Amino acid sequence: MSEVRHNWTKEEILEIYNRPLMDLLYEAATVHRKQHDPNVVQVSTLLSIKTGGCSEDCGYCPQAARYHTDIEGNDLMTVSQVKAQALRAKEGGSSRVCMGAAWRNVKDGPEFDQVLDMVRTINKLDMEVCCTLGMVTENQAQRLAEAGLYAYNHNLDSSEEYYKEVISTRGYQDRLDTIDNVRKTNVTVCSGGIIGMGENVEDRAGMLVALSTLNPQPESTPINALVAVEGTPLEEEKPVEIWDMVRMVATTRIVLPETQVRLSAGRTQMSREGQAMCFFAGANSIFAGDKLLTTPNPDVNEDMKMFELLGLKPQKPFTKKVQPQTVEAEESQYQALGEKPKWSRPGHTIERNEAAKAKGKLIK
């Protein structure tokens, strides 16, 4: 069973997630081997090109301005800084660079133009370029596509129901609309979520229903284990058990058979044996580099040692899709429209977010 289906139900996904582990692993590995080379893993590097000071209230995020955390905020990096880091990532074996900016949504203007230049620059290094910049309109997605963007990341985070317990400043439908805007271009979609935020297994299955019923399914799905950062509303959540991570990866592999499933945040808490089990269960992408935006991540050398030990090879760039063409800014068909899109702001009260905000105010 490895055909792509867009009609998965929560009950079917729960039945898969809760199978005896050996049966679950066997089936996930079987699906994985039909669709992918089990000994090849994509290595991506995540760069935080603009850190902190974000207006949103995502309960897991140390970059939200309203919480008091130890992270150091930074303005938008320059194109040459980004190029230097991308070259270093390439030397370290990365085939993809993902640039993250702590923005609610993209705004037309000089900063977005600078990001478009970064996309052109990295594409010309023959690396896959991904961006995660918040919500985007169709025109902005088209401009990114023209610059040579390979993928756009916009996570669903959790099920629609549990999302409301974590974020009050933007709605689930806005997330889906952004993914839809990206889909209207030739940019691939990267979308996944986080486990360990206090959600239940039904919520994990609910998120997989939302991802698997997208048509086409995302080309890439990060599965993050919450890294509970002091000062955020979720600071007291317990670390995710490796068994939960393995079950989540395996279930994701079965319902998203063609997708690159990425082990993302939380890898520092996982042993090599745990990660090996995730690769067996169908994970075929990791983030490299000692930081994931602002939280710790294993060192590149450690990862390369693990690859050697497990006989894994890093995936070459553009294995799944040809390199997008880069159009220079002056030849662009799509100009800034100066749009003011009405992304929603549900504004319901989440007690623990309010408490973390109040604590943050006291400390500041």
Ligand code: SF4
């Ligand atoms: S996850 Fe993104 S949108 Fe949410 S607070 Fe952090 S940087 Fe802002």
